[in-house]
Amino acid sequence: MIRLARDLWRLSRPEGTFWLIWVVLIGYGFMLWDWGVGPRGEWDLGLLVVGWWCLSTGSLWLNAGLDRDQGEVLFQRDATRVPRGVERFGYGALALGVAITACTTWGAAVCALFSALLAVLYSHPKARWKAHSVGGPLVNLVGYGLLTPLAGALVTGLPLTWRAGLSGALVASWILGAYFIAQVFQEREDAARGYRTRVVTHGPLGALKAGRALMAVSWVGITLGMVVGLYPRLCLLALPLLLLTDHFLARWGRALREGRGADWGRSAALGLHRRMMVSGAVLFWLAYCDYLADYRAERPAAGWATARGRPKLPLWALEPMDSVLH
Numbered sequence: 001m002i003r004l005a006r007d008l009w010r011l012s013r014p015e016g017t018f019w020l021i022w023v024v025l026i027g028y029g030f031m032l033w034d035w036g037v038g039p040r041g042e043w044d045l046g047l048l049v050v051g052w053w054c055l056s057t058g059s060l061w062l063n064a065g066l067d068r069d070q071g072e073v074l075f076q077r078d079a080t081r082v083p084r085g086v087e088r089f090g091y092g093a094l095a096l097g098v099a100i101t102a103c104t105t106w107g108a109a110v111c112a113l114f115s116a117l118l119a120v121l122y123s124h125p126k127a128r129w130k131a132h133s134v135g136g137p138l139v140n141l142v143g144y145g146l147l148t149p150l151a152g153a154l155v156t157g158l159p160l161t162w163r164a165g166l167s168g169a170l171v172a173s174w175i176l177g178a179y180f181i182a183q184v185f186q187e188r189e190d191a192a193r194g195y196r197t198r199v200v201t202h203g204p205l206g207a208l209k210a211g212r213a214l215m216a217v218s219w220v221g222i223t224l225g226m227v228v229g230l231y232p233r234l235c236l237l238a239l240p241l242l243l244l245t246d247h248f249l250a251r252w253g254r255a256l257r258e259g260r261g262a263d264w265g266r267s268a269a270l271g272l273h274r275r276m277m278v279s280g281a282v283l284f285w286l287a288y289c290d291y292l293a294d295y296r297a298e299r300p301a302a303g304w305a306t307a308r309g310r311p312k313l314p315l316w317a318l319e320p321m322d323s324v325l326h
Contacts, residue, residue, distance in 0.1 A: 008083065008086070011082065023148045024048060027154075029284065031158045033303055045104075048101055055094060058091065059143075066125060068082050091120075098116050111147040111148075122139045122143075136179075146168060149172075166230075173215070173221075174218035174219075177213070181212070181249070181272060184207050184256075186199060187203065212250075215246070223236070228308065229307020229308045230307075242279055248271070
């Protein structure tokens with residue numbers, strides 16, 4: 001029993017799930033900033049974090065049952081035995097995640113349900129979308145890139161704005177790019193399983209180029225948003241970190257072209273994710289500094305204080321604005 005618990009814990013890749021929870025918090029924090037309000041729905045947020053952890057764990061257990069990995073895996077330090085019947089634990093964790101999230105808001109519950117369905121399509125042997133050149137990216141784009149931050153946004157109870165929609169698209173582009181880059185060192189394993197992932201069809205360099213291009217769309221869009229005043233211009237101070245991350249990917253690409261890809265394996269992918277975390281943390285810190293300066297000066301703050309101001313029309317509003325904000 002102890003060995004089973006240890007193997008299941010390792011297969012859940014807690015380091016990667018911790019990173020995923022940050023995506024939930026990005027959606028939550030951005031909505032509070034966009035509307036310029038203080039924390040709200042904290043209890044629902046706590047339940048959402050637990051529910052999303054279960055969803056992530058369930059999806060990874062189903063993935064382990066499909067792949068039976070024995071080689072290098074992102075966010076999993078050592079090869080781990082895949083227990084017999086791990087799929088049953090996976091389905092159970094997905095069901096638990098949906099049930100817990102259903103105790104928050106209906107919007108977050110719908111996000112959880114669709115995320116669970118995508119996890120099944122991704123890893124079920126009869127569907128096996130992971131092996132598809134379109135299905136795998138689609139699941140990661142929708143599940144991790146869109147539904148995860150959206151669930152965090154919806155537990156605030158605040159209506160989505162056009163700025164939130166645009167920001168969500170930029171985050172999704174970044175996450176899809178990270179998905180392609182995570183494949184770079186897995187060409188041999190994916191080819192042996194008969195998968196048609198990007199790294200198999202276009203090689204490690206092709207996967208890296210796709211990931212770098214998608215990340216460039218994201219950071220260029222964010223930078224332009226700062227310049228025109230959609231986001232705090234103080235955050236432009238973080239631009240060097242974004243450029244350094246892109247430079248890191250350029251160096252990785254040169255290594256692949258020169259046949260030195262073996263030196264840039266799993267550790268390089270982890271290095272990229274650490275750079276992403278640092279860049280995101282600095283951006284949030286700068287946005288907080290911008291907010292704090294306005295708040296102390298008793299000026300409009302957060303999303304109300306940018307040069308463009310908060311978009312006046314939400315994507316939808318089920319309640320009058322006064323009842324939502326007060």
